[in-house]
Amino acid sequence: MRILRAAGRPAMPWSNGGGVTREVAVHPPGAGWDTFAWRVSLADVTRDGPYSPLPGVRRILTVADGAGLELTVDGTTRLLTDRCRPFAFPGGAETGSRLLGGPVVNLNVMLREGRADATVERVRGRRVVEPVRRPADGGAEGPEAVLIVAVEGDTRVRTAGEPEVRLARFDAALLAGPDAAPVELRTDGTAALIALSAADPACPEG
Numbered sequence: 001m002r003i004l005r006a007a008g009r010p011a012m013p014w015s016n017g018g019g020v021t022r023e024v025a026v027h028p029p030g031a032g033w034d035t036f037a038w039r040v041s042l043a044d045v046t047r048d049g050p051y052s053p054l055p056g057v058r059r060i061l062t063v064a065d066g067a068g069l070e071l072t073v074d075g076t077t078r079l080l081t082d083r084c085r086p087f088a089f090p091g092g093a094e095t096g097s098r099l100l101g102g103p104v105v106n107l108n109v110m111l112r113e114g115r116a117d118a119t120v121e122r123v124r125g126r127r128v129v130e131p132v133r134r135p136a137d138g139g140a141e142g143p144e145a146v147l148i149v150a151v152e153g154d155t156r157v158r159t160a161g162e163p164e165v166r167l168a169r170f171d172a173a174l175l176a177g178p179d180a181a182p183v184e185l186r187t188d189g190t191a192a193l194i195a196l197s198a199a200d201p202a203c204p205e206g
Contacts, residue, residue, distance in 0.1 A: 001157065001159055001173050001174065001175055001180070001181070001183055002173070002174040002176075003165055003167070003171065003172075003173055004024060004025060004171065004172040004173070004174055005168070005171050006022075006042075006168060006169065006170035006171050006172075007168075009022040009023065009024070009042075010022065010023075011044075014043075014052070018045060018046060018047050018048075018049040019043055019044045019045040019046050019047070019103075020043070020044050021041045021042070021043040021044075021108070022041060022042050022043075022044075023039065023040075023041045024040045024041055024042060024147070024149065024172050025039075025040045025145075025147055025172065025174055026038070026039045026040070027039075027116070027145065027196070027198050036110070036112065037111075037112050037115040037116040037198040037199070038109065038110065038111050038112065038115075038116040038118060038196050038198060039108075039109075039110045040107070040108070040109050040110075040147055040149075040172075040194060040196075041107075041108045041110075042064065042105055042106070042107055042108070042170055043105065043106045043108055044103060044104075044105055045066075045069070045097065045099065045103060045104050045105070045106060046103045047099065048096075048097060048098045048099055049096065049097065050094075050095065050096045051095040051096065051097065053091070053092055053093075053094070053095075054091030054092060054110065055091065055092035056091070056092065056112060056113050057090075057091035057092070057110050057111065057112055057113065058088065058089075058090060058091060058110075058111045058113055059088065059089055059090070059091045059108060059109070059110055059111075060086050060087070060088045060108070060109040060111070060118060060120050061080070061086065061087050061088075061089070061106050061107070061108055061109075062084060062085065062086045062087070062106065062107040062108075062109075062120060062122075062192060063080050063081075063082075063083050063084070063085075063104055063105075063106055063107075064083070064084065064104075064105045064106060064107045064149075064151050064170070064192070065083070065104060065105035065151075066083075066099075066101070066102060066103055066104030066105060067081070067099075067100045067101030067102060067104070068080050068081035068082075068083070068100045068101070068104065069097045069098060069099050069100055069104055069106075070097065070098040070100060071087070071089075071095065071096075071097050072095065072096045072097070072098075073089045073090075073093045073094075073095050074093045074094055074095075075094075079100075081100065083152075083190075084122040084151055084152070084190045084192065085122065086109075086120040086121075086122075091110065105170075107120075107149060107151070107192055109194060109196075114199065115198060115199050116196065116197065116198045116199065117196075117197050118194055118195060118196045118197070119194070119195045120192060120193070120194050121192070121193045121194075121195075122151075122190050122191070122192060122193070123185060123187065123190070123191045123192070123193045124187060124189070124190055124191075125186070125187065126184070126185065126186050127184075127185045127193070128182055128183070128184055128185070129146055129148065129175065129182065129183045129184075129185050129193065130146075130182050131144070131146060131175045131176075131180035131181070131182065132144035132145065132146055132175075132195050132196070132197060144176065144195075144196065144197050144198075145174060145175065145176035145195075145196045145197075146174075146175040146176070146180075146193070146194065146195050146196070147172055147173070147174050147175075147192075147193075147194040147196065148167070148172060148173040148174075148175075148183070148185055148191055148192070148193055148194075149170065149171075149172045149191060149192040149194065150167035150168065150169055150170060150171050150172070150187070150189075150191050151169070151170070151189065151190045151191055151192055152169070152187075152189030152190040153187055153188045153189015153190065154166070154187065154188050154189065155167040155171075155185070155186070155187040155189065155191050156185075156186045156187070157173045157183050157184065157185050157186075158183065158184045159181045159182070159183050159184075160181065160182070167191075
């Protein structure tokens with residue numbers, strides 16, 4: 001388990017000036033915009049405006065802080081006022097947002113189509129989080145990971161035999177690799193649980 005602290009994450013301004021984004025984790029490690037299979041980030045959105053088109057990328061957006069926003073995707077409007085409930089949409093769609101009551105923080109999961117998949121779940125209370133494993137037959141599944149992001153309240157994680165670790169707001173814990181062990185997650189607020197998989201480019205489907 002790797003602890004990824006929110007403090008010190010560099011802020012990268014959006015090209016349209018509507019906010020900044022901070023990368024939480026990316027695969028492959030160190031990948032840029034053109035090479036990532038999956039990317040998880042937190043974005044501070046400070047004003048209304050369009051989203052940059054991302055053809056070939058699927059997005060899962062979760063409002064992590066603020067009153068919410070009105071998202072319009074290819075002409076269809078969706079109100080995202082239920083904090084911590086994920087909403088998936090194609091990155092290549094014409095998308096714009098309107099803030100409903102001031103700035104928001106969005107938890108963004110970006111998945112390269114054909115190369116990655118993910119589920120996003122909100123967790124409250126206690127949960128034993130199992131690492132995602134590569135299929136025993138080798139298959140087409142590549143590196144697997146589970147990312148826990150502390151969103152609200154007091155969140156703590158612990159692996160068997162190790163001291164409990166407290167996650168401050170927007171800190172994350174990453175479970176990845178063949179030696180990853182189950183983690184006990186406890187929160188009196190809300191945490192986001194993101195299960196991620198990436199296809200092995202050396203083993204294309206079919």
